[in-house]
Amino acid sequence: MFELKSRDAAGRIGALTIRGRKIETPLLLPVINPSIQQIEPKEMQKMGFEGVITNSYIIKRDEELRELALEKGVHKLLDFDGLVMTDSGSYQLSEYGSVEVGPEEIVEFQKSIGSDIGVILDIPTPPDVGLEKAEKDVAETQKRAVNSVPLKGDMLLCGTVQGSTYPALRERAAKGIGGLDFDIHAIGGVVPLMSDYRFGELVDVVMSANRHLPGDKPVHLFGCGHPMLFALACAMGCDIFDSAAYALYAKDGRYITPRGTLRLKEIREFPCSCPVCSSTTPQEVREMGERGRADALQRHNLYVSIEEIKRVKQAIHEGSLFELVEARAKSHPYLLDGFKRFLKYDIEHLDPVTKSSAFFYTGPDSLKRAEVKRHLGRLGRIGQGETLVLLPDANKPYSKTYGVTSTKEHHICIASPVFGIIPLVVEDVYPLTQHERPSELDREQVELLKSCAEDYAKDFKKIMVHRDLEFLGIEGEFFDDASVFSKDRRAAENVELKLRAIADYQFGSGAGEALMRGATAKWARTDRIRSVYSGSELIATLRAHDGFLTLTP
Incomplete structure (x- = not known):
């Protein structure tokens, strides 16, 4: 069962019920190597991680691990009482081309070792393969999915959407996986896109899949473990992430931040106040032995990752996820590519019509937000009088600032640099009063004003324009004093x-x-x-x- 608690953009705060335990999403699962545990899962739990993910294929291949897991369960194997998700060996399949286990066999094994969430053995298809190969892999994954679902028992089962970099194929695969009785859906085959910073294509892949998956199930974006991506991924509708990056990057001397990755050898001051960074200096970490250095970096990488998940959750709760996504996007040109690609998709039907925080205009991209598109789409619903009266943007509420109100004769509107046209009759509706902007206008705002005013004015017999709005180029009668339209608001x-x-x-x-x-x-x-x-x-x-x-x- 997946219960939605809060939304912003396509991002969600949810509660996933697993064997009587409720786990909140967005959820980040550190990847645990069952053979090598430099930081124990129960220590990760103290950091704030509610679950981990480990590889059932590795456990099955290792006789000692297999026997212990079958006898005592995967939770005892890892000495962890939180959520344990197990992968099926798809990563090994993508790396080595084959695995020594069958698709039904690995699902049964995951169930037998007490995994909370199991994963089907899908066929991971990398980017840029030929269409024929990608279609063949999707067909095989769908066949395996159909055969795996009846085997899940009381274990939650995750079905993976493949399809390489073909949006239409991703859509078809999502419809197939989404039509089966999975508890969680996943988007796979995207690690190479993230590794190569092909974030525009990543957005196409995720959005193509997500808009055809049922909205009442969480979505796992496999391999998404860098915090710079969490806000964007959540805004696209992803709920669960897994991170091997915390360990892989640490081994390579890399230090993760929400804005990107730094090399330890180049850091002079730690831009972080986690327990590691507040108790050591970069030089002290550099002087540690290889194991100590990797341990310190792993811990920092985990702390900064869970911190970003919490930051994303707070942004969703307060309705400011877009601002966080935009801030993160401006940390890297390729991430900005992904953000701009995301803006081309229509998520208005997913974005809440009202939020607890004000709408902040932070730049031209704000004009592409769902709130602006929704308002412009609803303008035509409102009945109009014979005369359009246009007033400049001012302190809100506008009717009190100007001391005017709309009547059957005069349809008074504000020329808004954020929402184009705001009829006074609906000024109180969110976010038409509940928004803020800088005083200086961007070129795109001026273009919006001109196009909206011209389009809106077409249906009026008479147009009256405040002289401060002459730059709009609207033909009509100009005036200086708005008080001539003063009427009794309570009539x-x-x-x-x-x-x-x-x-x-x-x-x-x-x-x-x-x-x-x-x-x-x-x-x-x-x-x-x-x-x-x-x-x-x-x-x-x-x-x-x-x-x-x-x-x-």
Whole structure:
């Protein structure tokens, strides 16, 4: 069972129930070599890791490990009482071309050693192979998946989506895997893309698969272990990650940060305050023996990785995941490629319509966010008067700053450098008031203003434009003083006009006529509408924090 708790972009906070235990996602699983454990799993648990992943194929091939795992279980083998996921040998298959185990046999083995989550023995297909080879591998993986599902018992089973770098094939594979009774879905065959910093292609692979996988199951992005990728991967809808990087990088003298990787030999000051970095200096670590140096780097790499997972979780909770993804993307040009590719995908249906934090404009890429696209798509739902009145952006709430309100005669709008056009009748709806931007405009903002104003003005008989907006190039009557449009905000006809507009904007064209005809309102002490009535019957409330209507059952 996978329960969603919070969302932002396509990112999710979830609770995965495994044998009575609830594990929260996003979840990072350090890769454990069952033969060599420099840092014990139970020590990782103290660092904040709720689970680990180990290789059942290695365990099965080693007689001593196999017998111990079969007798006492994989948890006892690792001396770890948290979640244990086991891989099936697909990595060895990709590295060496073959494995000495059958696909059904390895699923049965994972179940027999008490793995919490097992993985099918899929055929990992690397990037850039021929289409015929990739299709053949996908077909074989699907066949193995069909045969593996009935064997899982009470073990959660993970089915892997392959398809190389062919988006259409990834989509087809996702539909096939997603149609089976798996508990977790995975996206595999992507480590070479990450290793070569081909993040644009990585985004295409992940998005092609994820949009065809069921939304009620977590998604594991195999091999994603560098924290610089966690925010982007979560924004694409991935929930579980595994990291061998913490150990592999440490062995090679590499120091992981959320912005990239540093060489220990080049570090003068540790840019981190984890227990390792706050108790030693780079020079002291360099002077350690090989094992001590690797141990220190492994610990740091683990600390910084779990810290980034926590940072991503907090960003999802507060609705600021996009800002975190953007910040991480600007740490490397190729990661920025991936971010810009991600912006081309439509995730509006996944992104929450309201959030607990304000919308921050941080640059031109903010104009491609789901919130902006959603608003522009809903503008056409709102009924319009005969005369369009355009006012410059100002302090919010706009109606109080200007002392004006829309009427049947004058449809007053703000020319917004973030949302294009904001009709005053819906200004209270998130995030039209709940957003912030720098005072200086980017070129892209000016272009948005011009295109939105021109398009929106087409359906009006008369257009009146504040003189500060002459740069928009809109033909109309110019004015300097907005106070000429000052009207009583609480007049019955103006209140009904506003309520109709909010209903249309929120629910769709025609909702205002159906729900708000003749509606009246009671006002809160904050001078905002709080309760909506039809006669003496309470029909809705207007939520103070986001301006949305909550209909009375």
